[in-house]
Amino acid sequence: MPTREAIKVASKVPGSIYSDLERSHHINNIYFDFNDVNYRWISYENWTFVRHFNVKSDISSYKQIYLTCDGLDTIGEVLLNGVLLGSTDNMFVRYRWPVKSILKSNSNVIQINFMSAPVYAKQQYLDMKHKKYIIPPVCTPKVQNGECHANFIRKMQASFSWDWGPAFPTQGIWKPIYLEAFDEIVIRSISVDTEPDHTEQWMLNVTIFIDGSPKSQSTGNISLFLNGTKLTKKPYSTHLNKNGEASLNLNILIPKTFNIKKWFPNGVGEQTLYPLKVSIVPSHSRKKLHKTIKIGFRTIRLIQNRLTFVEESYSFYFEVNNLPIFAKGSNWIPAHVLYEAIDETYIRNLLLSAKLANMNMLRVWGGGIYENDRLYEIADEYGILIWQDMMFAVALYPADVNFLTSVKNEIRQQIRRLQHHPSIALWAGNNEIEATISGFWWPQLPFHYKQYKEDYLKLFIDTIMSIVISEDPKRPFVSSSPSNGPVTIRDNFISPNALTSKYGDVHFYIVDDNVWNWWLYPSAKFVSEYGFQSWSSLHTLSQSIPEEALKYPLTESMVHREHQVNGLIYLKNMMEKNLRLPSNGSIDRLEDYIYLSQIHQSMAVKIQTEFYRRDRNIKKDGDGFTMGALYWQLNDIWPTVSWSSIEFGGKWKMLHYFAKKMFDNLLVDVWEENHQLNVAIIRDDHIDDIYDQFNVQINIFDWSSISPLLQQRFQRLTKPFAVTHVFRQDIYDLLSAARCVDRNHCFIEVSITTKYQSNLVVKRNFLLLEPIKNAIGLKKTKIEIASIRELSKGHDQIRTFELELHSSNIAPFVWIDFKLNNSAPVGSFSDNGFFITNQTTKILFQTNDNSTSVSSLKNLLTIRSLMDVQ
Numbered sequence: 001m002p003t004r005e006a007i008k009v010a011s012k013v014p015g016s017i018y019s020d021l022e023r024s025h026h027i028n029n030i031y032f033d034f035n036d037v038n039y040r041w042i043s044y045e046n047w048t049f050v051r052h053f054n055v056k057s058d059i060s061s062y063k064q065i066y067l068t069c070d071g072l073d074t075i076g077e078v079l080l081n082g083v084l085l086g087s088t089d090n091m092f093v094r095y096r097w098p099v100k101s102i103l104k105s106n107s108n109v110i111q112i113n114f115m116s117a118p119v120y121a122k123q124q125y126l127d128m129k130h131k132k133y134i135i136p137p138v139c140t141p142k143v144q145n146g147e148c149h150a151n152f153i154r155k156m157q158a159s160f161s162w163d164w165g166p167a168f169p170t171q172g173i174w175k176p177i178y179l180e181a182f183d184e185i186v187i188r189s190i191s192v193d194t195e196p197d198h199t200e201q202w203m204l205n206v207t208i209f210i211d212g213s214p215k216s217q218s219t220g221n222i223s224l225f226l227n228g229t230k231l232t233k234k235p236y237s238t239h240l241n242k243n244g245e246a247s248l249n250l251n252i253l254i255p256k257t258f259n260i261k262k263w264f265p266n267g268v269g270e271q272t273l274y275p276l277k278v279s280i281v282p283s284h285s286r287k288k289l290h291k292t293i294k295i296g297f298r299t300i301r302l303i304q305n306r307l308t309f310v311e312e313s314y315s316f317y318f319e320v321n322n323l324p325i326f327a328k329g330s331n332w333i334p335a336h337v338l339y340e341a342i343d344e345t346y347i348r349n350l351l352l353s354a355k356l357a358n359m360n361m362l363r364v365w366g367g368g369i370y371e372n373d374r375l376y377e378i379a380d381e382y383g384i385l386i387w388q389d390m391m392f393a394v395a396l397y398p399a400d401v402n403f404l405t406s407v408k409n410e411i412r413q414q415i416r417r418l419q420h421h422p423s424i425a426l427w428a429g430n431n432e433i434e435a436t437i438s439g440f441w442w443p444q445l446p447f448h449y450k451q452y453k454e455d456y457l458k459l460f461i462d463t464i465m466s467i468v469i470s471e472d473p474k475r476p477f478v479s480s481s482p483s484n485g486p487v488t489i490r491d492n493f494i495s496p497n498a499l500t501s502k503y504g505d506v507h508f509y510i511v512d513d514n515v516w517n518w519w520l521y522p523s524a525k526f527v528s529e530y531g532f533q534s535w536s537s538l539h540t541l542s543q544s545i546p547e548e549a550l551k552y553p554l555t556e557s558m559v560h561r562e563h564q565v566n567g568l569i570y571l572k573n574m575m576e577k578n579l580r581l582p583s584n585g586s587i588d589r590l591e592d593y594i595y596l597s598q599i600h601q602s603m604a605v606k607i608q609t610e611f612y613r614r615d616r617n618i619k620k621d622g623d624g625f626t627m628g629a630l631y632w633q634l635n636d637i638w639p640t641v642s643w644s645s646i647e648f649g650g651k652w653k654m655l656h657y658f659a660k661k662m663f664d665n666l667l668v669d670v671w672e673e674n675h676q677l678n679v680a681i682i683r684d685d686h687i688d689d690i691y692d693q694f695n696v697q698i699n700i701f702d703w704s705s706i707s708p709l710l711q712q713r714f715q716r717l718t719k720p721f722a723v724t725h726v727f728r729q730d731i732y733d734l735l736s737a738a739r740c741v742d743r744n745h746c747f748i749e750v751s752i753t754t755k756y757q758s759n760l761v762v763k764r765n766f767l768l769l770e771p772i773k774n775a776i777g778l779k780k781t782k783i784e785i786a787s788i789r790e791l792s793k794g795h796d797q798i799r800t801f802e803l804e805l806h807s808s809n810i811a812p813f814v815w816i817d818f819k820l821n822n823s824a825p826v827g828s829f830s831d832n833g834f835f836i837t838n839q840t841t842k843i844l845f846q847t848n849d850n851s852t853s854v855s856s857l858k859n860l861l862t863i864r865s866l867m868d869v870q
Contacts, residue, residue, distance in 0.1 A: 071175025263296025296422030
């Protein structure tokens with residue numbers, strides 16, 4: 001293999017510049033090598049990065065030596081021994097320069113001059129403004145405390161601030177820098193396409209991308225191994241282009257003796273992965289070249305067929321291995337604004353949390369970064385499909401030659417790096433930009449509409465789409481999210497209404513209404529963004545906000561964390577429609593307020609999601625046939641109030657526990673329509689021709705008693721991957737039969753069991769009243785932990801503890817948590833935020849923390865329910 005020699009770099013940089021109410025962070029004595037390469041800082045001035053280094057004496061014997069920089073953030077120039085190698089203008093691009101004639105054995109000096117990102121972006125904006133052509137948005141909303149003109153620089157757009165994150169406009173080194181020494185070529189990346197023939201025998205199409213000296217010739221032998229078995233060995237000969245790049249193609253029919261197992265998404269089947277090894281022996285090289293990746297055998301299609309002919313509408317759903325998939329999941333934002341501050345364990349825990357919540361898809365959102373290789377590798381392991389946006393979001397962008405050239409390199413490199421992952425389901429050109437143009441989101445749009453549209457087409461269609469289709473023709477591509485599918489193409493990629501429910505995907509938000517009502521939500525084909533805010537837990541907030549600021553009503557430090565325009569007003573107004581808010585200023589009342597905000601978020605997202613899951617039939621007007629629900633958002637970038645279901649640090653909010661149930665392959669759904677109580681059993685399994693008979697039980701409870709007023713039992717037959725309506729009756733007839741006084745006194749619980757899984761019980765509680773704060777008869781109750789015992793240790797050293805809870809009364813939204821203590825174990829409960837309707841309830845807690853014991857849990861656990869704060 002070629003020699004890779006890391007260059008160690010050291011320098012001193014000033015402390016990071018944060019907003020006044022955000023904590024300072026200082027980085028000193030920085031250096032980097034293969035194990036510790038990532039150093040960035042935040043500054044509004046230019047900074048120079050300098051380091052002296054030596055190289056091994058034998059490196060000069062190689063014919064070619066390149067300095068390769070995998071990630072420089074962002075605007076800079078790189079010098080070696082005083083010689084300018086080149087400049088950088090894109091955080092997402094790998095740069096490399098030949099240095100054999102410049103490199104010395106001793107006392108080499110690498111120097112990288114970085115320019116402040118906000119300063120550069122402003123200069124680019126002013127240059128464009130002088131041409132009387134403003135590219136919006138001019139700046140971020142004031143509440144974001146952000147920086148302006150992120151669209152003029154190819155770096156993480158959210159680093160200039162977003163409505164859920166701070167402004168940390170970094171500059172520096174965020175990926176490895178090293179010397180590559182070789183004689184002829186190096187293997188850069190491998191693309192793979194798998195396709196079965198009519199006999200289910202798999203064709204494997206492999207493209208190997210190599211780098212070397214520009215306009216040179218490379219010959220030799222190439223071998224391909226699958227799961228350790230050689231598939232082929234053949235000679236090759238190729239000519240490298242002016243950039244020193246070339247590709248080699250191999251097309252192989254996999255012998256049936258391999259007995260290939262397909263790769264499926266989470267909840268559908270197994271995630272079988274195979275190591276694929278490429279070995280190249282160049283004719284004029286002293287060493288073999290090797291590169292191994294893991295691949296999965298699967299097909300994926302985005303189905304956009306016409307559904308109705310009276311009113312035009314089209315489907316929008318994914319098929320994996322010819323099976324339709326209801327996409328269940330969330331949206332991923334960068335896990336840290338300084339990405340190098342987190343490790344693989346943190347990323348794995350977030351993705352494991354998604355898997356445990358029965359998700360099968362995450363959308364990597366277009367205002368962040370093309371994620372680290374390990375995220376996609378873990379997604380492959382867990383069966384989490386990735387909807388991959390290109391990194392453009394909620395802005396218009398330049399379309400001059402220099403900008404487009406930089407973007408071409410970015411897209412080509414990222415597609416080649418990521419293409420082989422079976423988890424990647426779709427490429428999307430951008431986040432919400434088609435909608436910004438068609439919806440005239442900025443006041444400048446009417447005055448330069450023709451120019452903006454031309455620039456949009458140059459960037460996202462002529463440049464990005466053409467590269468994506470060329471590099472990865474078998475994988476679906478959409479030009480924007482949201483967009484209108486075939487109609488967007490027919491409308492020359494900018495439809496008059498990019499948010500219609502008739503086709504494509506939609507983003508949908510409500511900011512002020514009684515959002516516990518399902519009829520507020522769109523009957524769309526695929527909802528790729530929707531959600532509501534809640535506060536992170538007191539434990540998470542206390543890690544970055546001083547104790548004296550943790551009060552309710554919210555202090556200035558707390559308010560500073562809300563970056564959505566009028567966000568706290570919206571949240572308060574929506575919460576008050578169903579919940580009674582606390583009124584005094586102690587830390588306990590803040591904890592109550594946080595708890596209530598998480599109830600509000602969980603119920604709103606649950607009701608919306610369950611509507612999407614049952615809305616699978618096409619309606620006469622073209623609505624319906626919903627086949628995807630990705631709520632906004634999975635994770636946080638800092639401790640804050642946001643739409644996330646997982647807090648910064650990895651703690652699950654109540655919403656994530658709700659997601660675990662609302663995304664389960666088996667869901668019992670209960671809703672009211674025209675005063676009729678409806679019950680449906682929703683199955684997302686694909687077990688061929690297996691109809692399952694379910695026992696359905698409907699209990700009507702008075703809020704004041706743990707004994708039901710009325711029980712109804714019946715059986716219903718269901719089929720796989722279907723929504724089966726099993727019950728419909730007038731609610732007032734039910735209440736009359738139960739002798740319930742009125743809707744404010746009672747609620748309904750529906751549970752299902754099946755003879756095929758005798759220990760499986762799925763429950764759903766339905767509130768008959770709209771605001772639960774008006775519940776009559778609900779009592780404050782003490783929920784006791786009757787016992788805690790440790791069960792046998794499972795796989796991966798996961799420890800499981802069983803909690804037995806006792807209660808003599810109904811208890812809604814029971815929340816089990818830990819006292820405000822840094823020693824609290826990291827883990828998750830089998831359920832949380834649940835209703836207690838039995839005197840005895842058993843809950844599991846799982847953790848890999850070896851210090852956790854029965855006695856420590858007894859001392860740390862706290863339990864609350866709704867009446868504790870009302």
